[in-house]
Amino acid sequence: MREQATSYLHKYVNDDYQRHHGEMVGTAMEAVADHLNVDDKEIYYITGLIHDWDYDQWPEEHPHRYEQLQDELGVNDEVITAIKGHISIDSPRPTLLSKTLFACDEFSGLLYAYMKMVGSYGAMKPKSIRKKVHKDKSFAAKIDRTHVITAITELGEETGIDEESFYILLRDAFAAKYDS
Numbered sequence: 001m002r003e004q005a006t007s008y009l010h011k012y013v014n015d016d017y018q019r020h021h022g023e024m025v026g027t028a029m030e031a032v033a034d035h036l037n038v039d040d041k042e043i044y045y046i047t048g049l050i051h052d053w054d055y056d057q058w059p060e061e062h063p064h065r066y067e068q069l070q071d072e073l074g075v076n077d078e079v080i081t082a083i084k085g086h087i088s089i090d091s092p093r094p095t096l097l098s099k100t101l102f103a104c105d106e107f108s109g110l111l112y113a114y115m116k117m118v119g120s121y122g123a124m125k126p127k128s129i130r131k132k133v134h135k136d137k138s139f140a141a142k143i144d145r146t147h148v149i150t151a152i153t154e155l156g157e158e159t160g161i162d163e164e165s166f167y168i169l170l171r172d173a174f175a176a177k178y179d180s
């Protein structure tokens with residue numbers, strides 16, 4: 001299923017950053033699933049990987065091409081519910097999968113931007129990540145901090161993962177995968 005989802009992503013997303021973003025969000029979600037010991041970790045990875053699949057070719061329809069996604073990749077309703085949940089801060093997120101996607105999505109973008117600045121994920125201290133999230137809003141200004149903070153809080157309320165632990169979880173997952 002992982003391979004199919006990756007081929008699916010590559011079929012519809014040509015932009016290198018968008019492909020990388022999907023992979024990062026999948027990696028982040030899998031790390032959360034692993035930390036929480038959920039049974040089906042693969043669904044976390046796949047949901048993250050493909051959550052923006054239609055953005056490259058149909059930005060004005062994103063992320064509403066659910067039928068095509070279901071028909072062609074055969075994902076279940078849980079994945080669709082999670083993707084619907086990342087439309088906006090007000091979208092319902094009734095499941096752990098949907099809360100995890102929402103928390104990992106924009107925050108992965110912020111960590112990527114920060115890595116570009118400091119050179120590696122491993123170099124990021126939780127305290128300086130916190131500063132980038134809460135204070136330094138001219139950094140990666142397009143990333144809506146209310147969105148990021150709400151999403152991490154929401155996941156924390158469900159799982160007990162506090163904000164700093166969430167930073168560390170994602171930072172370490174990205175360092176293991178991308179730092180060389």
Ligand SMILES: [Fe+2]
Nearest residue numbers: 051052105106
């Ligand atoms: Fe995204």
